[in-house]
Amino acid sequence: MNIAGTISKFNRKPKFVQLIFVDVNGVPKGMEVPISRLEEAVETGIAFDGSSIPGFQGIEDSDLVFKADPDTYVEVPWDNVARVYGYIYKDNKPYPADPRGVLKNVLDELAKDGFKVYIGPEPEFYFFKKNGTWELEIPDFGGYFDILTLDRAREIRREIAEYMPAFGLTPEVLHHEVGKAQHEIDFRYDEALKTADNIVSFKYIVKAVAEMHGLYATFMPKPIYEMPGNGMHVHISLWKDGENIFKGEEGLSETALHFIGGILKHAKALTAVTNPTVNSYKRLVPGYEAPVYVSWGYRNRSVLIRVPAFWGNGARIEYRCPDPSANPYFAFAAIIKAGFDGIKHKIDPFAYVEENVYEMSEEKKAQLGIDILPSNLGEALEELEQDKVIKKALGGAYKNFIEYKRAEWEEYLDYLESKHLSKDTKRITEWELERYFFI
Missing domain, CATH: 3.30.590.10 (Glutamine synthetase/guanido kinase, catalytic domain)
Structure with a gap:
């Protein structure tokens, strides 16, 4: 996917992009990657350890992948950084405890x-x-x-x-x-x-x-x-x-x-x-x-x-x-x-x-x-x-939430x-x- 046209809506080009998802409480979590990895985040995703994320607990949940939703890309006006929401995957399948994925399914x-x-x-x-x-x-x-x-x-x-x-x-x-x-x-x-x-x-x-x-x-x-x-x-x-x-x-x-x-x-x-x-x-x-x-x-x-x-x-x-x-x-x-x-x-x-x-x-x-x-x-x-x-x-x-x-x-x-x-x-x-x- 060519997303170059979505970058640099302001006078400067962000050097980093925050990959944003939320935990069980709706609190934003994520990581920053160089802007050069944005296309990778969209196409194949960025791996991360989810075992310490509230509501994602468990050693079995440690290997997760964040895939960016390019339609949500924005640039933070007061900082040299961009932000993008996305979905979480595990073993190439949507991760069932991903809150954004839960709403999307409905x-x-x-x-x-x-x-x-x-x-x-x-x-x-x-x-x-x-x-x-x-x-x-x-x-x-x-x-x-x-x-x-x-x-x-x-x-x-x-x-x-x-x-x-x-x-x-x-x-x-x-x-x-x-x-x-x-x-x-x-x-x-x-x-x-x-x-x-x-x-x-x-x-x-x-x-x-x-x-x-x-x-x-x-x-x-x-x-x-x-x-x-x-x-x-x-x-x-x-x-x-x-x-x-x-x-x-x-x-x-x-x-x-x-x-x-x-x-x-x-x-x-x-x-x-x-x-x-x-x-x-x-x-x-x-x-x-x-x-x-x-x-x-x-x-x-x-x-x-x-x-x-x-x-x-x-x-x-x-x-x-x-x-x-x-x-x-x-x-x-x-x-x-x-x-x-x-x-x-x-x-x-x-x-x-x-x-x-x-x-x-x-x-x-x-x-x-x-x-x-x-x-x-x-x-x-x-x-x-x-x-x-x-x-x-x-x-x-549900199981993660209720526990x-x-x-x-x-x-x-x-x-x-x-x-x-x-x-x-x-x-x-x-x-x-x-x-x-x-x-």
Whole structure:
């Protein structure tokens, strides 16, 4: 493959290229090779030792090969390096625990019937001052949609947005979030695989620009107790033959409603994938905007699935519980398979409500069939182990995922026991900060 034309979009030619994949946690991993080896990385791949990659553990996984996807090649504007995503192979076959490969398998299956899934994410993050301790210092005191604040956060948001197009992301809305020093930059929706790549790139850009300004950026779901958590609402639409098949004559189509029904049916197991950390369940608590009740509605922001007021080709659903600690490849694969299970079995959505669910009595929630999401990672993993559809969505990565996350939960329980703390504590522990702050 001749890829010379893709190189040197800027005034200088990168000397190295980063070969990027993600581990079980969605954290970018990879290696740098001279730019002269890029074509080799595309055609035959670059061998590496995967035995120490989280979620790839095992001596039997030590000999892996990374093959670059040339369509993902970009050049980093602030550095003399390029980046490219790709797929992982073992013994000349796709490696089953490769997260990007897991999502591709799901999408390839849908493509046989002409379906395309488009996803638009809303990842939130915090800025903190660097001080060498876990006493997190807030650099700004703005609130939701504040414009005039006595800080430089708005300038940093703009700088992030200016860099995004170089990575193939189109920024759409920049704003301050509810929490002090909390921010959101939404970017254009795209096909599911591209959007998953974009989330990984976006987190890289945000963290790099924060570093340039002497700050830390964190996508940790709940970095500070009694402050809003970081969510990542995802907007989903399904297309076929160039048409949005979620649109109905008035509101959503029957297909869209069945897709919602599938997600609601598998919601508990889905949280193990869309909210995969101990810290995720410190965000999923009543009293904040993060949803905890399995329900849906049209304008209701207290429900799990909201239908935004956009019709025609803008018709879509908003799944509100995911957070940015999720591995986007696994999360999208699981959400899509849950939705298609609803379509396949014509599952009608249940627990429709337009009232504030948090203010509803337990009796009324029971009457409406409103269930509640797992309260911790351990419960979520138990739900996952009983859900054949979501397990199948993870394919060959399921065993690695469940074993890794079980060990993570047990390690946390051991930590709590050593500190004489309850597993139901909603306080943010140092164990969580050390493990999740930089994800």
